[in-house]
Amino acid sequence: xxxxxxxxxxxxxxxxxxxxxxxxxxxxxxxxxxxxxxxxxxxxxxxxxxxxxxxxxxxxxxxxxxxxxxxxxxxxxxxxxxxxxxxxxxxxxxxxxxxxxxxxxxxxxxxxxxxxxxxxxxxxxxxxxxxxxxxxxxxxxxxxxxxxxxxxxxxxxxxxxxxxxxxxxxxxxxxxxxxxxxxxxxxxxxxxxxxxxxxxxxxxxxxxxxxxxxxxxxxxxxxxxxxxxxxxxxxxxxxxxxxxxxxxxxxxxxxxxxxxxxxxxxxxxxxxxxxxxxxxxxxxxxxxxxxxxxxxxxxxxxxxxxxxxxxxxxxxxxxxxxxxxxxxxxxxxxxxxxxxxxxxxxxxxxxxxxxxxxxxxxxxxxxxxxxxxxxxxxxxxxxxxxxxxxxxxxxxxxxxxxxxxxxxxxxxxxxxxxxxxxxxxxxxxxxxxxxxxxxxxxxxxxxxxxxxxxxxxxxxxxxxxxxxxxxxxxxxxxxxxxxxxxxxxxxxxxxxxxxxxxxxxxxxxxxxxxxxxxxxxxxxxxxxxxxxxxxxxxxxxxxxxxxxxxxxxxxxxxxxxxxxxxxxxxxxxxxxxxxx
Numbered sequence: 001x002x003x004x005x006x007x008x009x010x011x012x013x014x015x016x017x018x019x020x021x022x023x024x025x026x027x028x029x030x031x032x033x034x035x036x037x038x039x040x041x042x043x044x045x046x047x048x049x050x051x052x053x054x055x056x057x058x059x060x061x062x063x064x065x066x067x068x069x070x071x072x073x074x075x076x077x078x079x080x081x082x083x084x085x086x087x088x089x090x091x092x093x094x095x096x097x098x099x100x101x102x103x104x105x106x107x108x109x110x111x112x113x114x115x116x117x118x119x120x121x122x123x124x125x126x127x128x129x130x131x132x133x134x135x136x137x138x139x140x141x142x143x144x145x146x147x148x149x150x151x152x153x154x155x156x157x158x159x160x161x162x163x164x165x166x167x168x169x170x171x172x173x174x175x176x177x178x179x180x181x182x183x184x185x186x187x188x189x190x191x192x193x194x195x196x197x198x199x200x201x202x203x204x205x206x207x208x209x210x211x212x213x214x215x216x217x218x219x220x221x222x223x224x225x226x227x228x229x230x231x232x233x234x235x236x237x238x239x240x241x242x243x244x245x246x247x248x249x250x251x252x253x254x255x256x257x258x259x260x261x262x263x264x265x266x267x268x269x270x271x272x273x274x275x276x277x278x279x280x281x282x283x284x285x286x287x288x289x290x291x292x293x294x295x296x297x298x299x300x301x302x303x304x305x306x307x308x309x310x311x312x313x314x315x316x317x318x319x320x321x322x323x324x325x326x327x328x329x330x331x332x333x334x335x336x337x338x339x340x341x342x343x344x345x346x347x348x349x350x351x352x353x354x355x356x357x358x359x360x361x362x363x364x365x366x367x368x369x370x371x372x373x374x375x376x377x378x379x380x381x382x383x384x385x386x387x388x389x390x391x392x393x394x395x396x397x398x399x400x401x402x403x404x405x406x407x408x409x410x411x412x413x414x415x416x417x418x419x420x421x422x423x424x425x426x427x428x429x430x431x432x433x434x435x436x437x438x439x440x441x442x443x444x445x446x447x448x449x450x451x452x453x454x455x456x457x458x459x460x461x462x463x464x465x466x467x468x469x470x471x472x473x474x475x476x477x478x479x480x481x482x483x484x485x486x487x488x489x490x491x492x493x494x495x496x497x498x499x500x501x502x503x504x505x506x507x508x509x510x511x512x513x514x515x516x517x518x519x520x521x522x523x524x525x526x527x528x529x530x531x532x533x534x535x536x537x538x539x540x541x542x543x544x545x546x547x548x549x550x551x552x553x554x555x556x557x558x559x560x561x562x563x564x565x566x567x568x569x570x571x572x573x574x575x576x577x578x579x580x
Contacts, residue, residue: 327403355380355417484577
């Protein structure tokens with residue numbers, strides 16, 4: 001008989017955020033756990049005037065010896081202190097926990113039509129009467145200090161998929177996300193590997209509790225029954241005996257059957273509060289009142305209609321391997337092995353419709369150690385000659401030692417790569433040159449961080465208006481107003497500045513110990529602070545000037561503040577870049 005487990009993580013969105021915001025600071029000394037310290041350890045075992053060797057007090061006092069790693073006195077059984085979920089019998093002394101600081105009630109919100117509604121609430125918010133589907137304005141009226149954050153359904157689903165992949169790799173070959181916030185796992189023929197269903201459930205809950213998640217699990221004959229019991233059963237672990245699905249579902253509310261909201265409202269209108277109220281009803285009249293979807297959900301939970309679990313597929317990284325008849329160590333032989341491995345990898349990638357972005361070459365030496373070099377491509381590719389060329393640029397990093405006997409090639413990162421259009425080759429139209437191979441070769445020589453492009457960001461503050469992007473990424477156009485080609489990593493202060501306030505450029509300033517006499521200047525260009533980024537920039541002002549000194553140097557300098565209101569800045573002068 002099939003057996004299905006349903007894992008429920010009711011606080012997944014909230015606890016996912018809490019895990020990302022774990023405090024990194026150490027607890028205060030008042031809350032820190034202090035170990036007992038013996039201020040008077042007794043007489044030293046090595047007297048100042050004696051000849052005893054360290055630790056040999058027993059030789060003088062007749063104290064029994066104690067060897068390292070062995071004890072002569074009786075000790076407790078090591079398995080008695082294990083947690084109950086690991087097979088022990090309890091008995092472990094509970095350790096003191098550092099109390100966590102009080103956090104404000106947290107809810108997640110999303111737009112539903114024209115309304116912003118609560119999608120998830122933390123336990124403290126639920127205790128205050130805040131429930132999902134409540135309007136955020138109503139929730140704020142009830143709890144003024146409420147912490148409201150946007151819901152991220154994509155991140156929640158991605159996390160569930162990661163746990164489903166973990167389940168496939170460690171627990172069962174068939175696992176899939178179960179909305180909302182849960183997993184389905186087909187346990188048919190697998191629980192004996194973990195010591196039975198109950199032990200498996202305890203291990204499963206212990207795993208997620210170590211990760212910081214509240215979890216409940218139920219095991220039943222059908223996915224629908226396991227899903228309903230895990231969420232409405234009222235216990236952390238619920239195991240339904242084979243054949244007892246109907247009796248376990250009977251006391252549950254009709255909401256447990258995953259019916260549409262309209263069908264649930266119809267059930268309440270006709271007086272059906274529990275699943276037991278629906279079981280004896282004739283199917284025809286019930287379908288006319290609740291709809292065929294509600295009847296199908298009931299039959300799926302009872303096992304009358306099959307509900308297959310669509311498992312998540314774990315994509316294995318493309319891997320090719322060659323075992324050599326004799327160890328090799330010359331550059332020519334290693335280069336030939338690389339060509340053979342790449343030649344084996346390309347058909348595998350073409351069969352899966354993939355292109356490689358990161359490729360790792362792993363070479364096993366006869367002494368058991370491993371040599372590895374990794375190459376990357378700016379764009380997904382299956383060009384064998386190009387990949388071999390990139391590996392040859394890094395062959396000097398390989399130390400063959402006494403010889404290499406096994407070579408492996410692993411595609412660490414792949415992307416879908418379909419057919420390439422060749423219409424431009426059949427006509428006279430000139431196609432744009434592909435610079436991706438050139439970028440890859442330059443990166444292979446000088447490093448990945450040395451090759452990049454710059455693009456603009458929507459910001460008025462100069463140091464925030466430019467960012468690094470990939471060499472092949474599209475960039476935004478430069479602004480119409482003039483800017484230095486390169487800015488300083490951070491503005492540097494100027495000293496001995498002489499300027500006529502409030503709007504004239506400086507006439508003289510000293511920078512890095514050198515005095516500059518200004519002969520021409522243009523400005524000011526006023527830039528206001530971004531108050532939505534930092535509260536301190538609410539009134540901040542910068543007045544930028546382009547100035548030229550007697551030697552022909554052109555600089556971009558600014559004054560903090562408008563020289564009238566002290567709240568806008570302290571009137572200090574700074575240099576931010578140079579032209580030319």
